[in-house]
Amino acid sequence: MTDSTPPPLGLALRHAHLRAARVFAEELGPLGVENIVAGVLMHLGHLGPQTQRQLVERVNSDKSAMVRYIDALEARGLVRREPHPTDRRAQLIVLTDAGRVLLAEVQEAADRTEDRLTDHLTPEERELFHRLLVRFTYD
Amino acid sequence: MTDSTPPPLGLALRHAHLRAARVFAEELGPLGVENIVAGVLMHLGHLGPQTQRQLVERVNSDKSAMVRYIDALEARGLVRREPHPTDRRAQLIVLTDAGRVLLAEVQEAADRTEDRLTDHLTPEERELFHRLLVRFTYD
DNA sequence: TATTGTTATACTCTATAACTATA
DNA sequence: TATAGTTATAGAGTATAACAATA
Numbered sequence: 001m002t003d004s005t006p007p008p009l010g011l012a013l014r015h016a017h018l019r020a021a022r023v024f025a026e027e028l029g030p031l032g033v034e035n036i037v038a039g040v041l042m043h044l045g046h047l048g049p050q051t052q053r054q055l056v057e058r059v060n061s062d063k064s065a066m067v068r069y070i071d072a073l074e075a076r077g078l079v080r081r082e083p084h085p086t087d088r089r090a091q092l093i094v095l096t097d098a099g100r101v102l103l104a105e106v107q108e109a110a111d112r113t114e115d116r117l118t119d120h121l122t123p124e125e126r127e128l129f130h131r132l133l134v135r136f137t138y139d
Numbered sequence: 140m141t142d143s144t145p146p147p148l149g150l151a152l153r154h155a156h157l158r159a160a161r162v163f164a165e166e167l168g169p170l171g172v173e174n175i176v177a178g179v180l181m182h183l184g185h186l187g188p189q190t191q192r193q194l195v196e197r198v199n200s201d202k203s204a205m206v207r208y209i210d211a212l213e214a215r216g217l218v219r220r221e222p223h224p225t226d227r228r229a230q231l232i233v234l235t236d237a238g239r240v241l242l243a244e245v246q247e248a249a250d251r252t253e254d255r256l257t258d259h260l261t262p263e264e265r266e267l268f269h270r271l272l273v274r275f276t277y278d
Numbered sequence: 279t280a281t282t283g284t285t286a287t288a289c290t291c292t293a294t295a296a297c298t299a300t301a
Numbered sequence: 302t303a304t305a306g307t308t309a310t311a312g313a314g315t316a317t318a319a320c321a322a323t324a
Contacts, residue, residue, distance in 0.1 A: 065291070
């Protein structure tokens, strides 16, 4: 009994995600941040100050985990919790200057990760795969 | 500051995998097996009896977790541990008749899962996405 | 010496619930 | 009543190491 058929979609997605996460973790290693925390930093850089709830939605984590991630970032001086101007329940998570410096390195690590992940594909295949993946996931 | 650019590849893979795992878990719900255990059953059905080490490689788990998965399957009478004919360290994990019955239902759940995951794509897009995903992941 | 399977431990992630202060 | 953030807890997954039997 041999294995001629391709791996089912779900298993391939699992392996694809594991592979991507491992490469990203390797590239992030020297920076001392974990994958999800790096994702939080990139979102803050891209979208500007966000509430914890907004960040939870973005990275598909949960609010009690987000408390811990923000705690860790704040302890390293990479973000600040600021009062929300219109909702006193909420707080805005804001990048500090130190956070911006690290974010630039995180972004480079992310770019290197994408390059490594797709260096066996042509630029056209890379683009097509990314577009189909986004449609598959979010449409 | 708005969000016009597509989600980066790594985040999209994370979300794609989460989405697929949740749909599969929904479809598996009535059968009382978890995603990884279902994957083990499908591999046994597809490849025939396997050692635990082989199964670990297939589903990208680790050997101490695999012990627990096989324990759970064996407790439900779905697989048997049999002596390996040529390596007395190893054991072959073999589907029982009850395991084959459940496997058929698991396979149907997996088919429904793929249909649900891709029902907003054309058959051609579906096929192309699957091919590119496999190349991305395993090449 | 290395490997298969087992057991144990520690750490992280996930899910849930309760609590506060607001809305 | 519902929501944002916090805290606590339990369950599952991951990583690691040690061990016995065998290669």
